[in-house]
Amino acid sequence: MTPDEIRNTILKAIYSDNDLKEDLVLKGGNALKFYDITDRASQDLDFSIKESIRYQKENEGEKLRALILDAFKQVGFLVVGFKFIEKPQKRKKDLPPYWGGYKISFTIVDIEKHQDKIDSQDLDNMKELSKYGEDLENNRKKIEIDLSYDEYVADKKSYDLEGTTIYLYSPLMLVYEKIRASCQQLEDYKLVGNKTRARDLYDIYKILTNPKQAHLREAVLAQDNFYILENIFKAKDVPLELMLKLDSKESDLAEDYKTKVIPQITSSETEDFDYIFFYNKDLFEKLFEEYQNYKQEE
Structure with a gap:
């Protein structure tokens, strides 16, 4: 998959959920690309979460995992090594409550190309398949999504992405x-x-x-x-x-x-x-x- 295809698959998955689409606004290099300001392709995504919203691994984290796994499965890829962690993982006492967010990371494996390895892998140790992940920019295999909370997003703009409404920083x-x-x-x-x-x-x-x-x-x-x-x-x-x-x-x-x-x-x-x-x-x-x-x- 190209970086653009990976990005669009993730975005359409996330913005298919009515609750997540109200909270999350895309920023960074991929927002710039939607405005035709840059040609730089990246599969990594940066989001802001509107003020006063906090996510829990067992709730929103699990919802994001399910949406992303299903979206890539539909296009022939298996998501492995999915992680949803809070940033920072250990908060210093003097760190303000508005400072932080979440990081999602995972690898995608071409199901058709690696079906034999997928079938032979122990279900409790699927992350071992990460070494067969798609090669990405800078010789990486891991896709990363950053979500920063307590941001101002009221002046966001809507964008039609292949029939799905997503939201970007203006x-x-x-x-x-x-x-x-x-x-x-x-x-x-x-x-x-x-x-x-x-x-x-x-x-x-x-x-x-x-x-x-x-x-x-x-x-x-x-x-x-x-x-x-x-x-x-x-x-x-x-x-x-x-x-x-x-x-x-x-x-x-x-x-x-x-x-x-x-x-x-x-x-x-x-x-x-x-x-x-x-x-x-x-x-x-x-x-x-x-x-x-x-x-x-x-």
């Missing part, structure tokens, strides 16, 4: 969320720790310079949309003034861009890091300035 929400993620990498934000991810800056640049999103930068800076900005930052208690401190992470981001982002993108899509960095720095500063003006006028 392009505006994607930009605001990636700006927040860039702020969360800074030393002034203590919850995440030492994390560097230049991909968010690259994605912000590609979203806002995409011809199909010609008016999006204007929308990002529009005061009418600042309630979305506030809610996305508030969800993880990120101070908006951190937008002014991107400089403090420049050298780390430059190295991350060189070693992790460039290998993921085609040469035609590669941009100079300095240009991307200063594009974002200018955007963040203008956004914060407009936000200050907005607060003064209230």
Whole structure:
């Protein structure tokens, strides 16, 4: 199966359930692909769960397992090694209640190709079949789904995926969320720790310079949309003034861009890091300035 086929199989399975479809909103690279902003294919999925919703392994975890197993069985694949775990598995005392989520992981095995191995496998040890799993990007076999809880998802957009209605972050929400993620990498934000991810800056640049999103930068800076900005930052208690401190992470981001982002993108899509960095720095500063003006006028 291609990454797109895997992604679509999972999405149609999840959004076939009336309760799950109300809770979950797709974000990240796969949401960008649905908007034709990126060509990068990935079978891994990132979801936000709306505020105040918590899942239990024996309830929603089991429901997700059953939906995903059935969906892949219908297209000739066996799901093995399915796991649903809470993140973090051990909570520190000082970790806020809104910080966390769940990770799902599993492998898919082509039933027709490996029928003899499936038939000979002990039912209590089916995870051993994982070594026959489909080869995925970066020489991996495991499919991963991340679900982050207590997120702001009220301005989600619907999308018709082969007859199934799914929900995505809007392009505006994607930009605001990636700006927040860039702020969360800074030393002034203590919850995440030492994390560097230049991909968010690259994605912000590609979203806002995409011809199909010609008016999006204007929308990002529009005061009418600042309630979305506030809610996305508030969800993880990120101070908006951190937008002014991107400089403090420049050298780390430059190295991350060189070693992790460039290998993921085609040469035609590669941009100079300095240009991307200063594009974002200018955007963040203008956004914060407009936000200050907005607060003064209230």
